[in-house]
Amino acid sequence: MEFAYDLVGNSAAVMERYQVAATNTTIGRPYLKTADGGTGIVLATVSGAVDFIGVNVDAAGTYVTAQQSDNSDTARLTSIIINPLAVYRARLCGGAANEALSAASVTTASTDGLSVTTSAFNPNSPDLDEGTIWGYSGANAGKAKKITSTATGVATVIVAFPFDTAVGDQFLYANVHPTRSILAQFGTDMTTIDATATLSSDATVITVKMLLNDLAGEGTTQSYAFIQFADSLFAGLT
Amino acid sequence: MDILIPQNWTPKEIDRANTKRVEFRRNPYTSGVANLDNMIALDKAVILCPAHTRKFSPKRARYCVHPAANLRRVVGDCDVCKERGLSFLFICEKDALEERKKVEKFNRAREYGFLYKG
Numbered sequence: 001m002e003f004a005y006d007l008v009g010n011s012a013a014v015m016e017r018y019q020v021a022a023t024n025t026t027i028g029r030p031y032l033k034t035a036d037g038g039t040g041i042v043l044a045t046v047s048g049a050v051d052f053i054g055v056n057v058d059a060a061g062t063y064v065t066a067q068q069s070d071n072s073d074t075a076r077l078t079s080i081i082i083n084p085l086a087v088y089r090a091r092l093c094g095g096a097a098n099e100a101l102s103a104a105s106v107t108t109a110s111t112d113g114l115s116v117t118t119s120a121f122n123p124n125s126p127d128l129d130e131g132t133i134w135g136y137s138g139a140n141a142g143k144a145k146k147i148t149s150t151a152t153g154v155a156t157v158i159v160a161f162p163f164d165t166a167v168g169d170q171f172l173y174a175n176v177h178p179t180r181s182i183l184a185q186f187g188t189d190m191t192t193i194d195a196t197a198t199l200s201s202d203a204t205v206i207t208v209k210m211l212l213n214d215l216a217g218e219g220t221t222q223s224y225a226f227i228q229f230a231d232s233l234f235a236g237l238t
Numbered sequence: 239m240d241i242l243i244p245q246n247w248t249p250k251e252i253d254r255a256n257t258k259r260v261e262f263r264r265n266p267y268t269s270g271v272a273n274l275d276n277m278i279a280l281d282k283a284v285i286l287c288p289a290h291t292r293k294f295s296p297k298r299a300r301y302c303v304h305p306a307a308n309l310r311r312v313v314g315d316c317d318v319c320k321e322r323g324l325s326f327l328f329i330c331e332k333d334a335l336e337e338r339k340k341v342e343k344f345n346r347a348r349e350y351g352f353l354y355k356g
Contacts, residue, residue, distance in 0.1 A: 002340055003309060012324060015285060015314040027333060028340075057309065058283035058333060079283040081312075089344065132354065144354040178356040210354045217350030224347060 001028050001055060001191050004226055007085040007208075017077040018053070020060040024078065029190040030055055031080055033233050039065065041080070046096070046186045046194070049204040052229040054080035055088060084235035085228065087208050092174050092195040092223045096188045100220040101195060103136045103170040107153075113140075113161035116171050117154050123173055124150035126198040131175040133157065134212045134219075138169025141214040146177050170215070175199050176207040176225050193225055204231045270318035277317055281330040287316035291326045301328045305338040 003013050018031075019040035030044035033051040041053050060078035068074060094101040104121035116133060123133075133155050134144035145157040155173065174195035176182065183204055185197035208226040213219030247255070270290075277284050278299050286294055296302050303310050304327045312327045329337065 002306065002337075002344070005308065013309055013312045013327075015283075015312050015327070027336065057304070057327070058329060059281070061280060077282070079285075079314075134354070142352050144352075146356060178354065211347060211351045212354050213347055213351040217347065219351075222343065222347035222351065224344065224351075 001030070001088040001090040001227070003055065003081050003083075004087045004089040006083045007087060007228065008083075011083065013081045013086070014083050015057070015079055016054075016082050017079050020063060020076050020078050022060075023063040023076075024056070024060040026189050026191065027057060027059065028055055030186075030229065031078075040076075041078075044186070044190060046188060046190065047183055049183075049229055050231050052204070052232045053234070054082040054086070054232075056080055082234055084232040087226050087228050089211070089224045089226050090186075091192045091221075092176075092210075092225055093187050093192045094196055094220070096185075096194050096197075098187050098189065098192050101172050101174075101223065103172055103215075103220060106138070106165045106167055106169040106171070109167050110165040113164055114158070115154055115156045116161075116165055118171065119153045121173075122152050123147065123155040124152055126175075126196060128155070128173050128175050128196075128198075130177060130180060130199075131173060131195075132177045132210060132212075133171050133173050135161070135214060136170040136172045136219055137215045138166060139163035140165065140169065140171075141216070142212075144210070144212055147173070172212075172219055172223065174210070174223070174225070176210070176227075178207050178209050181206045181230055193227070195225075204229065206230050270316075270320070274317050278330075281332060283330075283333075284317050284328045285312060285314040285325045286328065287319060287321050287323060287325050290316055290318040294328070296328055299328075300331045302331055302334045303327065304329055305334055305341045 021038050021040040021042045031041045031053045056078045058079045061076050104118035107119040108117035129150045131147050135141040140161045147155045148158045149156045181203040182199045185194045206228045211224040213222045315322050
């Protein structure tokens, strides 16, 4: 994920360098506070962002603990953006390994725009209720709505899509929705959001807004969520 | 061997001895420039205040400013003088290549995409 902006306004990214507790060569990973008895800041887990510190902009190198034969410094530091109100953009992925989102095709038309029926795709397994559904192709391409309930092969919305859905129209789904605070499920490299996982109600990550694309904009690989880490340590809340 | 310690030093001799003593004083800190060299050798992100940015040659160090416009100026401690303030962020070319890809990918997504706020 990358630094997008700060909710304070025109504030620049504030950076500090910290000793790490593990080797990391990936840029854009969230870090958490140093644990009791730990050696440094630790990498967030795919579903854990409690006591968030910030996101790194350089690699931490190979973590060492033992004294070096050439007496070189054992410190392994990484540069972290620590703005407590920073908003980061994270790409929405169709799996833990940063796969593309999968577009589901409508199999039964809807004449009221209140449901999307896709027999080959089950939005309730994993359950994407309270997430977002948007048109990938067809008349509703580029229109997004909040999913308010799911069933086998059906996603229901309360605020209707502007057009009827026709058989063959394609839709994309994500498990996050703006202003919902959830426990986000990150990809295994921690730089993306796995948009296909069922989320718990933990409130460590808030979705501020989303940048969604349809077929013309290659939405399966170019859709983003803007997220804020609500449990930032430097916000002074914990 | 006898070590002769003069008991009646003149002020000039005391100054000279103090000057010599400073050379042997332990310095626990790496100098700013040496610290910068270490950072560059490790391919770490480098933060430089405006004064030291003018003296820094990114091309020679195989560094460049961060490709993301909102990360070119950051608030941080200068890696040379430790002065804190609005500074410039440089990253090594290897990292910059990857970051540039991310920025360009997002710019393309932004060009065609629509913002959704519920």
